[in-house]
Amino acid sequence: MSDDFPLGLLFGLLALLILLSAFFSSSETGMMSINRYRLSHQANSGDRRAKRVMRLLARPDRLIGVILIGNNFVNNLAASIATIIAIHFFGEVSGPAISTALLTITILIFAEVTPKTYAAIKPERIAYPTSYALEPMLKLLYPLVWLVNAVSNGLLRLMGVKSVDSGGDSLTRDELRTVVHEAGTLIPYRHRAMLLSILDLENVTVNDIMVPRHEVLGIDLDDSLQDILTQIRTSQHTRLPVYKGDINNIIGMLHLRNAARFLSRDEVTKASIVQEAREPYFIPESTPLHTQLLNFQKQKRRIGIVVDEYGDVDGLVTLEDILEEIVGEFTTDVSEDEEIHQQDDGSHVIEGTATIRDINKMLGWQLPTDGPKTLNGLILEHLESFPEGPVCLQIGNMRMEILEIRDNLITSARCWQQLRVPRR
Structure with a gap:
């Protein structure tokens, strides 16, 4: 056989096959290691290379099938050629053993470890260019790929794996938190803190952030009219609960913007104050913040009265309180001393x-x-x-x-x- 083919040609074919083996090995690692979320973003931005890679990854069984068919073919052909060369130099007795040892070391270094390591470190540099060759190869070898996949998928179903689709690559809350943490300098620290705070809203209830009952400032209708008007004129809050005798007996919420309607009158009565107050909005103390944020939006409210399971007032919570859980403190209450x-x-x-x-x-x-x-x-x-x-x-x-x-x-x-x- 070696007499029919020049040794130079055999060595050239062997080197080419090792390069092809490195191509298939690196493309497999690059395709499987590529960041799916960056890939999806680039595909949505119109990158044709990313779209092509996503098409290949949509059916990982077919992609792996065509890669392994090509890889096994070139490796087996390389083994045959290496055996012929070894027999020529070392004879039929020791030649096959020597060729196996040398080819194994060569493939491990040049066609497996080196290309796969590089592909794992730089998956996009491998996945994008190799997709140009893998997509037409998949179409050309589709009958063989289909046959191999039919058998392998049947075995997978026997093992309890019913679907080989790549799926939606969805993230759990904890996984998304890890992604945000590991973003590093790609996302500014303040933005990462806000994203993590949004994820944590579900674990915090209105009872955790409310203004407690004893700190709530409101209008007691049992007070004198003059005291009430003085409180309204000097209040540092834009909304005040209106109650009679006890804060558990809340009648409504007065927006001081509406107070101008009765303050401009010659004669102000407590009834006119109650008339301008809006119906109170009550919130169960165990309501998670992410739910309450949506409720505020749905009800077109900015403040709510927090009540316990017996209906007693525990305190109040505002839309600003929830937003501060996300973005941090952005208001200053001048009436509140540092604690x-x-x-x-x-x-x-x-x-x-x-x-x-x-x-x-x-x-x-x-x-x-x-x-x-x-x-x-x-x-x-x-x-x-x-x-x-x-x-x-x-x-x-x-x-x-x-x-x-x-x-x-x-x-x-x-x-x-x-x-x-x-x-x-």
């Missing part, structure tokens, strides 16, 4: 009414949020009784010292993280 005060020794004096979520966000702590909502509630839950005076306690790695108690309320506490001394 967290850093000390020179690194500790923080925190008011008891400060919410656990705000403390964790501002200081980067990990205080538990699945129970009480405020620092006062957290300390009382841990102590299981109301302290008679200042005491110290530890919650996790946090040390706390109660500083002031007033009217059955822990009004302030000094908190600091306990440094863990490494064991020797």
